[in-house]
Amino acid sequence: MTYKAWNNEGLGFATRQLHAGYDPGRHNSAKAVPIYQDAAFQLGDFDRSGRLFSFAEDGYSYGRYSNPTTEVLERRIESLEGSGSMAVAMASGMASTANIMLNLAATGDEIVASSTLYGGNLTLLRKILPQYGIRGIFVQGENDPGAYADAITDRTKAVFVECLGNPNSNIVDFEAIADIAHAAGIPLVVDNTFATPYLFRPFEHGADIVTYSATKYLSGHGILIGGIAVDRGGFDWLGGKYPHFEQFYDDNRDVIDHEKLRRFLFALRLRMTYLCDLGSYMSPQTAFYILQGMETLSLRMERHVENARRVAEFLDAHPNVAAVSYPELASSPFRGLANKYFPKGAGAIVSFRPVGGIEAAKRIIGRCELFDFMVNVGDAKSLIVHAATSTHFGQPDYALEAAGVAEDTVRLSVGIEDADDLIADLAQALA
Numbered sequence: 354m355t356y357k358a359w360n361n362e363g364l365g366f367a368t369r370q371l372h373a374g375y376d377p378g379r380h381n382s383a384k385a386v387p388i389y390q391d392a393a394f395q396l397g398d399f400d401r402s403g404r405l406f407s408f409a410e411d412g413y414s415y416g417r418y419s420n421p422t423t424e425v426l427e428r429r430i431e432s433l434e435g436s437g438s439m440a441v442a443m444a445s446g447m448a449s450t451a452n453i454m455l456n457l458a459a460t461g462d463e464i465v466a467s468s469t470l471y472g473g474n475l476t477l478l479r480k481i482l483p484q485y486g487i488r489g490i491f492v493q494g495e496n497d498p499g500a501y502a503d504a505i506t507d508r509t510k511a512v513f514v515e516c517l518g519n520p521n522s523n524i525v526d527f528e529a530i531a532d533i534a535h536a537a538g539i540p541l542v543v544d545n546t547f548a549t550p551y552l553f554r555p556f557e558h559g560a561d562i563v564t565y566s567a568t569k570y571l572s573g574h575g576i577l578i579g580g581i582a583v584d585r586g587g588f589d590w591l592g593g594k595y596p597h598f599e600q601f602y603d604d605n606r607d608v609i610d611h612e613k614l615r616r617f618l619f620a621l622r623l624r625m626t627y628l629c630d631l632g633s634y635m636s637p638q639t640a641f642y643i644l645q646g647m648e649t650l651s652l653r654m655e656r657h658v659e660n661a662r663r664v665a666e667f668l669d670a671h672p673n674v675a676a677v678s679y680p681e682l683a684s685s686p687f688r689g690l691a692n693k694y695f696p697k698g699a700g701a702i703v704s705f706r707p708v709g710g711i712e713a714a715k716r717i718i719g720r721c722e723l724f725d726f727m728v729n730v731g732d733a734k735s736l737i738v739h740a741a742t743s744t745h746f747g748q749p750d751y752a753l754e755a756a757g758v759a760e761d762t763v764r765l766s767v768g769i770e771d772a773d774d775l776i777a778d779l780a781q782a783l784a
């Protein structure tokens with residue numbers, strides 16, 4: 354047998370999304386990834402048990418720490434993200450981002466973030482982490498890289514942005530912001546949920562840590578909740594700014610392979626500290642479904658983008674639409690950044706404000722027969738939602754304004770149906 358595609362980083366993206374990280378030869382020759390539905394694993398001999406629990410040896414002991422099915426998903430994401438990274442799968446996108454923040458910061462620390470974040474990320478930084486003494490500092494004017502420099506202090510432990518802002522798909526200048534973060538000795542964290550590694554690979558533009566809600570495009574069919582954190586590797590955590598990483602390094606340097614420990618200090622501490630003891634690992638069933646979805650990631654994203662472009666152009670030309678946000682439109686202030694960072698397309702989230710304000714927005718949502726009224730995004734099926742009362746529910750007025758959420762903002766998650774049907778549905782709803 355000469356099958357080697359599971360471990361060939363030279364293969365193209367579409368090939369790796371089908372093959373990377375899974376060797377059937379190690380799993381009874383099963384071509385589909387088996388679901389290891391298992392809580393605990395044989396420890397073997399006494400010495401091996403010790404090595405497993407100290408993470409000196411790769412392997413499985415307890416299902417809250419790792420699982421062979423979930424690990425295939427981790428290897429596959431690492432491959433798609435760019436070789437040399439380390440992924441940790443989580444029970445949800447929020448679990449991924451929350452655990453990343455806990456791994457970065459302690460009481461007295463700050464996280465500098467853009468204001469145009471997903472509602473859950475806003476709540477995490479604005480309400481939850483502050484209870485533990487970690488403050489989210491939202492920059493004023495996130496599209497100006499200088500605003501991040503102004504917001505960073507001695508206590509800042511990371512800068513956090515989204516690949517495409519929610520709900521208006523605004524784009525920040527990642528490379529400029531990464532340079533500013535690195536000059537301050539801190540990492541750039543990017544929530545890459547809306548783009549997926551097919552449309553945007555943050556590590557190639559200066560990011561150090563990536564977080565995903567796999568609930569969305571990665572799995573792609575609206576059937577599960579999942580998340581993934583990815584560490585690019587190589588960030589210097591031992592320069593004096595992160596005493597908790599220095600402690601972790603000292604605790605493990607005699608046990609874990611030294612090069613691996615140093616390179617992946619972030620991902621290893623994330624797993625060994627937060628995942629192992631707060632317990633938000635992804636279940637093998639969920640990982641299996643995400644792997645199924647990811648086999649068609651590139652195909653779906655191409656179609657999502659193609660349809661989003663058509664929908665955005667249709668809305669842009671419609672007399673009953675007051676404003677459309679989609680980065681590729683000629684009218685978008687983000688067109689230049691879209692060309693630079695998203696050559697394959699700037700995602701498939703299109704938002705608009707109808708003529709007639711909130712009453713018109715309610716009417717349009719009520720009339721849609723194909724776009725379904727749901728809060729999710731990244732489903733193969735098209736969805737419509739009213740941002741202020743759902744994704745951004747409960748945010749104070751100033752936060753809504755900073756996030757670009759108007760009272761009448763309607764957000765579309767454009768699916769992979771026939772574009773003509775999508776446009777016909779919006780046409781009749783807007784008439």
Ligand SMILES: *Cc1c(COP(=O)(O)O)cnc(C)c1O
Pocket residue numbers: 445446447448471473474515519544546547565566567568569578579580730
């Ligand atoms: C949905 C979403 C999240 C949260 O993910 P869950 O899987 O629902 O926990 C985080 N960030 C973005 C951009 C999202 O769209």
